[in-house]
Amino acid sequence: xxxxxxxxxxxxxxxxxxxxxxxxxxxxxxxxxxxxxxxxxxxxxxxxxxxxxxxxxxxxxxxxxxxxxxxxxxxxxxxxxxxxxxxxxxxxxxxxxxxxxxxxxxxxx
Amino acid sequence: xxxxxxxxxxxxxxxxxxxxxxxxxxxxxxxxxxxxxxxxxxxxxxxxxxxxxxxxxxxxxxxxxxxxxxxxxxxxxxxxxxxxxxxxxxxxxxxxxxxxxxxxxxxxxxxxxxx
Numbered sequence: 001x002x003x004x005x006x007x008x009x010x011x012x013x014x015x016x017x018x019x020x021x022x023x024x025x026x027x028x029x030x031x032x033x034x035x036x037x038x039x040x041x042x043x044x045x046x047x048x049x050x051x052x053x054x055x056x057x058x059x060x061x062x063x064x065x066x067x068x069x070x071x072x073x074x075x076x077x078x079x080x081x082x083x084x085x086x087x088x089x090x091x092x093x094x095x096x097x098x099x100x101x102x103x104x105x106x107x108x109x
Numbered sequence: 110x111x112x113x114x115x116x117x118x119x120x121x122x123x124x125x126x127x128x129x130x131x132x133x134x135x136x137x138x139x140x141x142x143x144x145x146x147x148x149x150x151x152x153x154x155x156x157x158x159x160x161x162x163x164x165x166x167x168x169x170x171x172x173x174x175x176x177x178x179x180x181x182x183x184x185x186x187x188x189x190x191x192x193x194x195x196x197x198x199x200x201x202x203x204x205x206x207x208x209x210x211x212x213x214x215x216x217x218x219x220x221x222x223x224x
Binding site: 004031032034036041042043044045046049051089091093095096097098099100101102 | 113115142144149150151152153154157164165200202210211212213214215216217218220
């Protein structure tokens with residue numbers, strides 16, 4: 001039973017354009033969501049989070065949007081840079097993190 | 110740097126051997142978590158500690174797995190009688206509950222290969 005889903009396994013975006021990564025969840029009791037970035041052979045790096053009492057949180061080039069009625073969140077990266085190429089995981093936080101399966105982002109010149 | 114550290118970074122072992130991994134959390138973090146990640150999947154929760162108390166264990170954590178955090182600082186994860194299916198990246202994370210939604214910070218992981 002996948003409580004957090006990332007339905008797009010990969011995304012390819014040109015440098016300078018916007019990257020939009022999507023995530024859906026099933027449990028309406030989840031009250032905090034996080035995005036992590038992961039390079040090969042490294043641990044996940046925390047990027048940005050959002051509380052369920054908000055619908056948007058912004059940090060530099062990264063913005064996370066939360067649509068509670070649709071149980072959907074998205075991460076926007078603008079402008080995208082080649083160094084953003086990595087696997088991105090969304091996760092819900094209820095003591096332990098519940099992760100999606102990840103989306104591999106490739107930013108090409 | 111006072112981030113989460115894990116040792117060893119890589120471990121290759123033969124089936125049936127025991128292995129032990131160590132995690133040193135961020136010093137002021139009283140929660141410590143273990144996760145396992147296999148290819149194509151997100152990290153999956155194994156267990157977590159608050160100080161020295163082990164508060165939850167996943168059903169993924171079979172009897173061959175044991176974790177300790179004896180003094181509420183570093184933690185060890187031991188796998189006895191390893192099987193090929195144990196091959197994975199083992200990740201440790203730490204946090205301060207109540208701070209920014211209990212955001213967890215991860216170490217670099219230990220890559221286990223069971224031959």
